[in-house]
């Protein structure tokens with residue numbers, strides 16, 4: 001029930017309009033279904049619910065990161081997160097909250113007297129679940145957790161106007177957004193607008209099909225399934241160069257690299273562009 005209520009409005013309108021129509025089976029093709037659905041940026045947030053979040057860490061961060069994308073969470077992504085995580089942190093695209101919850105739990109409590117974490121996501125179930133997990137995993141550390149329910153492509157939401165963070169993470173969110181890469185790069189505008197002068201934006205995203213070695217059938221199957229069937233991914237054509245351009249437009253200091261099929265980036269010194 002909760003997942004039906006959290007369905008994107010275009011999907012519920014589509015189901016209401018077409019499932020009761022006698023022409024549905026004969027006239028609707030997969031392509032037109034996709035044309036109706038794909039452009040909406042909220043598809044990337046649709047699939048996270050009580051059930052999928054239960055298996056998310058083991059499946060996505062455990063199995064897929066190690067064996068499909070070859071960029072292991074324990075040895076690459078978590079150390080990368082911990083290196084850049086600060087006391088005033090914004091996490092965009094949270095799912096279960098694994099990265100901030102684990103990074104915090106692994107710090108000695110005394111070094112973090114006043115940790116502030118803002119969780120930003122288009123999916124309220126993910127926000128509630130990540131907040132509960134951070135609080136549960138860090139009972140000995142004073143942590144203030146705030147949630148912001150908004151679309152990362154829509155600019156700075158009113159709740160974050162005028163706020164500045166010392167670190168902003170964008171882990172595994174760009175590949176979930178079903179939009180052209182240039183449009184996805186708007187997420188970097190949002191990150192630049194809320195980053196402090198000395199702050200850091202860092203993240204990772206699974207690249208498009210050109211970056212999947214032909215010998216990895218799991219990568220092909222996962223890409224095809226999530227891009228073409230479920231629209232949980234929107235990264236079929238994602239290229240490192242386009243993300244890099246987006247980052248360089250917003251930040252003076254940009255570093256990017258690739259591990260397996262995953263693009264990693266770290267950017268500092270926001271250019272403070274007037275929008």
Ligand SMILES: C[S@@+](CC[C@H](N)C(=O)[O-])C[C@H]1O[C@@H](n2cnc3c(N)ncnc32)[C@H](O)[C@@H]1O
Pocket residue numbers: 041042043044045046048061092093094095096097098099120121122123126150151152153170171172173176177
């Ligand atoms: C694959 S999960 C990544 C979660 C976490 N950062 C990690 O690496 O495990 C993607 C998250 O991004 C969120 N998301 C997808 N599209 C979004 C959008 N347009 N704006 C904000 N959040 C979005 C989803 O709801 C989901 O929680």
